[in-house]
Amino acid sequence: MTQVFTSQAVHPPSSDPIVAVRALQMVFPHPGGQTVALQDANLTIGRGEFISLIGPSGCGKTTLLRLLADLVQPTAGTILIGGQPPGQARRERQYGYVFQAPALLEWRTVLSNVLLPLEVMNVPGDRAARAREMLKLVGLAGSERRYPWQLSGGMQQRVSIARALAFDPPLLFMDEPFGALDEITREHLNLELLRLWRETGKTVIFVTHSIGEAVFLSTRVVVMTARPGKIEGVVDIDLPQPRGDDTRELPRFFERMTQVRELLRKGHA
Ligand SMILES: Nc1ncnc2c1ncn2[C@@H]1O[C@H](COP(=O)(O)OP(=O)(O)OP(=O)(O)O)[C@@H](O)[C@H]1O
Secondary structure (H helix, E strand, O other), rough: EOOOOOOOOOOOOOOEEEEEEEEEEEEEEEEEEEEEEEEEEEEEEEEEEEEEOOOOOOOOHHHHHHHOOOOOOOOOEEEOOOOOOOOHHHHHEEEEEEOOOOOOOOOOOOHHHHHHHHHOOOOOOOOHHHHHHHHHHHOOOOOOOOOHHHOOOOHHHHHHHHHOOOOOEEEEEEEEOOOOOOOOOOOHHHHHHHHHHHOOOOOOEEEEEEEHHHHHOOOOOOEOOOOEEEEEEEEEEOOOOOOOOOHHHHHHHHHHHHHEEEEEEEEHH
């Protein structure tokens, strides 16, 4: 049996959490045994937070997001999203999900990719206006009639963010959305994401392998480790808002990076 993720309590940041995870466990059976991908996970996230999950490959970051999003069912424990079970939250479109790869439909224009979830759910009202608004929010006004193959990787990921925001959900799950991009594009999109977060007041749960990205973006960084897996610790990122290019020059930025790095190393020891 492989034990991949075990977590300890993450202290509640507010009395009105948007995400509450209690004693969560996820066991995947496989021929000849089972993988405990998540064990006794406890996590409370307040409205408007920006939380990064960071940790080595296989420590259960994606599994945790997928559980929150009702894409898989836990073997034990409870999850509440805005006080409701994940299935109900999904039906009420309480969250959007941005995957590692943009997964856009090549034969549909940018606008009609963003429109797709609204069409599928037969959302009433001016769907095209809504989709255009989301494209504007991600800085893609003017690209509505282009096709995904005409866009850079960063632009494609912006489209998938606009698509995830189509229902205007209060919560956004992002699984390493900028992992495949070059450093400069990633830094630019980090700034854009922070602007979007400030303007919309959404709660973001963001998976990354980059310590710098996690510290730059987050209000708190949850450090996860494997073998045996657990939440090694949570680092409060008390850097001033709004953050910008200057943030990366602050001594406190390096201090928080060191804290996260030390927790990651501790988990590897
Ligand atoms: N559907 C599944 N069936 C069986 N095992 C799974 C399944 N999904 C995940 N696992 C296992 O659970 C563990 C955690 O996987 P997960 O993808 O959540 O890790 P991760 O931290 O997101 O990794 P990475 O950083 O590489 O994306 C791994 O050992 C993986 O093999």
